[in-house]
Amino acid sequence: MSLERFKDKALRVISEFRDRSAEEVILIHHDDADGLASAAIIKASIEREGCHVRTLCLEKPYPEVIKSIHEGYDKIIFYVDIGSSHADLISNLNMGRNLTIILDHHDPRPSNDPKLYDLNLEHYGFRGEEDFSGATICYLFSKLMSEKNIDLSYLALVGSCEIPGEFRGVNKLVLEEAISNGVVQIRRGKARIVKFGLSVDNLFSKLQILGPVGYYENGPAIGISVCLNGLTKDAKRKIDELEIRRKRINKMLLAKLYRERLNETDHIQWFDAGDMYAGMGSKVIGQFCSFLSYQRRLIKPDKFILGIMNLQDEIPSWGKLKRRLVKASVRVPRELRRLIDEGEAPSAVDLLVRASEGFGMADGHVYAASVVLPAEKKKTLIDNAEEVVKSSIKP
Numbered sequence: 001m002s003l004e005r006f007k008d009k010a011l012r013v014i015s016e017f018r019d020r021s022a023e024e025v026i027l028i029h030h031d032d033a034d035g036l037a038s039a040a041i042i043k044a045s046i047e048r049e050g051c052h053v054r055t056l057c058l059e060k061p062y063p064e065v066i067k068s069i070h071e072g073y074d075k076i077i078f079y080v081d082i083g084s085s086h087a088d089l090i091s092n093l094n095m096g097r098n099l100t101i102i103l104d105h106h107d108p109r110p111s112n113d114p115k116l117y118d119l120n121l122e123h124y125g126f127r128g129e130e131d132f133s134g135a136t137i138c139y140l141f142s143k144l145m146s147e148k149n150i151d152l153s154y155l156a157l158v159g160s161c162e163i164p165g166e167f168r169g170v171n172k173l174v175l176e177e178a179i180s181n182g183v184v185q186i187r188r189g190k191a192r193i194v195k196f197g198l199s200v201d202n203l204f205s206k207l208q209i210l211g212p213v214g215y216y217e218n219g220p221a222i223g224i225s226v227c228l229n230g231l232t233k234d235a236k237r238k239i240d241e242l243e244i245r246r247k248r249i250n251k252m253l254l255a256k257l258y259r260e261r262l263n264e265t266d267h268i269q270w271f272d273a274g275d276m277y278a279g280m281g282s283k284v285i286g287q288f289c290s291f292l293s294y295q296r297r298l299i300k301p302d303k304f305i306l307g308i309m310n311l312q313d314e315i316p317s318w319g320k321l322k323r324r325l326v327k328a329s330v331r332v333p334r335e336l337r338r339l340i341d342e343g344e345a346p347s348a349v350d351l352l353v354r355a356s357e358g359f360g361m362a363d364g365h366v367y368a369a370s371v372v373l374p375a376e377k378k379k380t381l382i383d384n385a386e387e388v389v390k391s392s393i394k395p
Contacts, residue, residue, distance in 0.1 A: 006124045013117045022076045024052040030081040033207035034159035037135040038080035040227035045142035057220035060372045061086045070094045081134025084108035084120045085363030103137045129365045131169025135159025153178040154193045161204035196230040213242040215281025267389035270306035285309040286329035301335035324375045332367040346392045355384035
């Protein structure tokens with residue numbers, strides 16, 4: 001593991017960024033709390049450099065959206081908490097035309113574009129599931145731009161709340177730095193953001209509502225503002241409204257699954273929520289699957305949990321997609337994690353990448369992953385996933 005090699009590469013990228021003259025920077029980010037915290041860090045840092053920033057929140061790097069963004073020449077494009085798993089696609093669509101910088105922690109794919117820089121710390125020996133979040137890598141990059149950006153260190157910690165357990169690895173270093181610089185304080189065992197008087201995990205939970213549930217209602221933009229300026233009365237009201245709505249749908253779906261049970265193959269347990277989450281971002285299906293993994297009376301502890309929901313064809317601030325798509329999210333019950341760790345079962349991301357090869361766009365981590373695919377390919381995905389698990393089991 002080497003942060004020094006990352007720093008050397010990042011400083012060269014920052015130098016190239018400053019040598020470019022662009023009227024605006026395009027900032028593409030994910031919609032969950034880590035994505036919003038990542039976007040807030042880079043937006044603030046770039047604006048401090050005197051550049052205008054245009055944000056675009058994407059749930060997945062849809063090829064038609066990415067193609068439209070990379071058309072033309074001499075743009076500066078950032079991907080934060082998104083992009084590494086599709087660096088090969090972005091590379092092929094960019095073709096050396098635009099300076100493209102990826103700051104992400106998802107499992108990376110290789111790129112052959114000399115103008116695409118993927119600074120994912122997984123390239124330097126760290127693990128995105130344990131050692132750092134998307135916001136962490138964004139913070140490290142921003143601090144190399146200017147030491148003044150240490151004041152944004154709390155956002156790295158907010159994004160890192162998606163990683164279970166205590167802060168460790170690079171995240172622990174950031175925590176120590178944030179404390180020593182008076183950005184956060186530890187009170188009653190919790191890290192609190194000094195300027196907001198709000199705990200790090202509290203802000204994380206608020207962003208997990210604003211971005212995913214409020215994706216079609218300007219939630220991501222509100223979330224970025226909350227990251228930088230704190231909670232306003234209007235933001236609190238919006239969060240409360242969105243959470244009431246999500247809880248109502250979650251309760252309905254849970255009751256339906258208790259009545260009808262999940263569908264099952266030998267190694268997969270799955271359900272299709274259809275349009276139940278209409279009007280919400282697709283991250284909500286993964287959040288529900290995570291919740292479901294703890295419902296011991298409902299799920300099998302030795303089978304992958306796979307949930308599906310219909311996607312809307314609208315991308316806020318961009319336009320309409322051409323195809324009817326669905327999203328499938330996978331979560332791993334705790335008992336199954338041991339088999340993955342011992343190499344006796346595929347990871348969640350490996351499962352979906354292989355099961356959707358040729359028709360899906362998958363990314364994620366060892367225990368949590370998702371894929372976007374054409375609606376007519378749902379059965380194919382489930383059949384393929386079962387075969388992937390079977391082929392991975394040692395005789």
